[in-house]
Amino acid sequence: MTDHAPPSAADDPREVAAFSDVVREHRAVLVRLARQICPNQDYELAVDDGLLLLYRNWRAITGDRVAWVTVVVKNRAIDLRRRSREQADELTEHDVPIWSAQVSAELRLEFRTALERLPRLTRQEQVALVLTLFGHTTADIAARIGVSQASVRSYRSQAQRRMRHWLDRQHPRRPHRTDAGEEV
Incomplete structure (x- = not known):
């Protein structure tokens, strides 16, 4: 041995x-x-x-x-x-506070526009989105509102999807090219 x-x-x-x-x-x-x-x-x-x-x-x-x-x-x-x-x-990209230096002026403008649309979201979507914007983690939000972390992610995702839809209708984005030359 x-x-x-x-x-x-x-x-x-x-x-x-x-x-x-x-x-x-x-x-x-x-x-x-x-x-x-x-x-x-x-x-x-x-x-x-x-x-x-x-x-x-x-x-x-x-x-x-x-x-x-x-x-x-x-x-x-x-x-x-x-x-x-x-x-x-x-920590996900959605956990970065909107006032962070990592966030552009364009995103801040979109944020203000999104705030105007906030009342159109469901109560759960509002809470998940707002607490995330204020730097709370998914686990913290889930504990605060008494639901699972998966539910918080779902509420946040739904809110973001709806907000993106409203923002794209109000401010259509011009297509741009990726590094690979694809138009997005």
């Missing part, structure tokens, strides 16, 4: 060969599973973590090792997806 390998790790040549067979035969399936769960994250990290844990616990796993590593990879991918959502909830 090597000095750096945990006592239950695969360190016998037959165990290492068996571990290598599992990796060769099942890695692609594990990658597809992780990619389905968290397509926008580093899904291969979930697979690598699962395979490393399989190696470290090789002798301790008495049942089906492929099923064991599949569950570990699935759980790691879910954790990556969850962490990504939590980080996204912490």
Whole structure:
């Protein structure tokens, strides 16, 4: 046994060969599973973590090792997806206050126009939009009004969509070209 390998790790040549067979035969399936769960994250990290844990616990796993590593990879991918959502909830582009230096004069003008339209929104849309504009996080707004964070995101999205529709009708935007030369 090597000095750096945990006592239950695969360190016998037959165990290492068996571990290598599992990796060769099942890695692609594990990658597809992780990619389905968290397509926008580093899904291969979930697979690598699962395979490393399989190696470290090789002798301790008495049942089906492929099923064991599949569950570990699935759980790691879910954790990556969850962490990504939590980080996204912490601060989004919609959480930047309108008076911030990052906001242009044109956007401030649109904001004033939007304020005139605010009474046309539902009560939930008004609260979600206004509290967001004052720098509150999605989690804080959800706790204040007693709904889920998903509901707050939905109210905010609906309000923004309606506001954008009204603003585009009042101030049609001229098409412009992206860096790729496409007209938007």
